[in-house]
Amino acid sequence: MRRKRIRNWENRLREEGYKITSPRKTILSVFEQLGGHPNAREVFNDLSLRSPDIGLTTIYRTLELCVRLGILKKYDFGDGHSRYEIANEKTDHHHHIICEKCSKVIEYRDFLDEETMLIKKIQNKLERKYHFKIKQHALDFYGLCKECIDEKQGSE
Amino acid sequence: MRRKRIRNWENRLREEGYKITSPRKTILSVFEQLGGHPNAREVFNDLSLRSPDIGLTTIYRTLELCVRLGILKKYDFGDGHSRYEIANEKTDHHHHIICEKCSKVIEYRDFLDEETMLIKKIQNKLERKYHFKIKQHALDFYGLCKECIDEKQGSE
DNA sequence: ATGATAATGAAAACCATTTTCATTTAAAGG
DNA sequence: CCTTTAAATGAAAATGGTTTTCATTATCAT
Incomplete structure (x- = not known):
């Protein structure tokens, strides 16, 4: 089921003419594996050990792209950070x-x-x-x- | 009715040991008169003609103080700005x-x-x-x- | 009227986020 | 598999919303 969903966002990116890059896979894997509602800095911190080459700029860009494509949802809950969540099926x-x-x-x-x-x-x-x-x-x-x-x- | 409500926030400030200063009166009058959900910059712009001496810093401080005291409510609707609204009676x-x-x-x-x-x-x-x-x-x-x-x- | 201290406002600083620019990489095509 | 193109990347710089610093002003108690 999870593999199918990963393929779904890859399809979504290709449909819209975007490349499937290693940083993008890694960033979205954070949402696939941990779920939750992290902000950009939390994603960056989470990856800093196992993927130290991914820049904070890339994380911001990737999160915003995925929000535009409906792969992620963005929230502002009032703590001064934008937070993100994987967009599951519309039925969720x-x-x-x-x-x-x-x-x-x-x-x-x-x-x-x-x-x-x-x-x-x-x-x-x-x-x-x-x-x-x-x-x-x-x-x-x-x-x-x-x-x-x-x-x-x-x-x- | 409106004068009574103004006196209410003045009482609230005094109760908590804060001074009733001219900038504070002016800033809160924006909410009394115009209502709505302005952000700090919008309040500053609104006052820049008739109260040009009030600094943006003072506006930020006053808004935050009034949120802490329950005089204003604070919202983050996702446009990158905190927005404020006068806190009416609990029945509102x-x-x-x-x-x-x-x-x-x-x-x-x-x-x-x-x-x-x-x-x-x-x-x-x-x-x-x-x-x-x-x-x-x-x-x-x-x-x-x-x-x-x-x-x-x-x-x- | 005076004195004490909170409040003020400009400048500086902070921090979340975005832009710039040189370099790297994914993928199309041969 | 190699080459080429253009998108993607990451560090540095910049932007803009918000907070802190510091010297000055104003409120309020006496």
Whole structure:
């Protein structure tokens, strides 16, 4: 399954006339293997041991290219860094919980059916009311994770 | 009503031991009078004619202070700038629609009752499932506004 | 009115991200 | 497999949003 998905992004790049280069493979393998929502610097740090030749510039460029091609999704959760996530099949609908202290991001997929029903209602109304073409939505929660709650209470 | 709200943030500043200075009054008046979701530079530009002495540094400091005190809310909608909004009464529950092209932000308050019911269910489950202390949520929509739709079609 | 200290604003600095430019590499074609 | 072309790369420089430094100004308590 994973190999198929890797081939998918390679196909996607070729379709659009881009080359399949070693740095690009390596960078995307970070998302394939570790998943999560790293920022550019975290990807760079993760690769600095096993692929020290990949420059931060290349990482920024590759992430932005993959966002444009729909291979990755980009988020700004408020910690001053853009964060990236592999874009799975369109059927993989999920949202996020973000810790305001340590910036940890957790994906959640709870109550998606009920959410989808409500989202459709809201979206239909908003598109008509404000003459907007809505492409996507986010239903995110912000707060403190377990570790940051424990740390805060430990210091108080 | 508006004068009362102005006095509220003045009280809030005094309560926390901060001075009520002229720059602070001026900066917050931008939010009182114009509302919206300006970024620091937009506030600075707005004031550059009628209050040219207020520095960009002071604007950044004041906005951040007011966010910490709950007078303003801070958002990162993905356009590379932090944006700010006056924090109304807690009963003023609303969310946003963001244009991905021109960064226009529209507030909406539709279907809030249904949303609140669903949010409570999701939040209760997520807090228990992930040991998270959730403080706030966002249900935002991203797309293209009427003007950007028209402009795109005009150029095609 | 005075004094203390917070607040201010310009300049400098920081940092995330982007651009420039010389070099390297992927891939098409023979 | 070799050659050629142009895309990709990476380091340095640059950009721009935001923060810090430092000398000066202003608020507020007395």
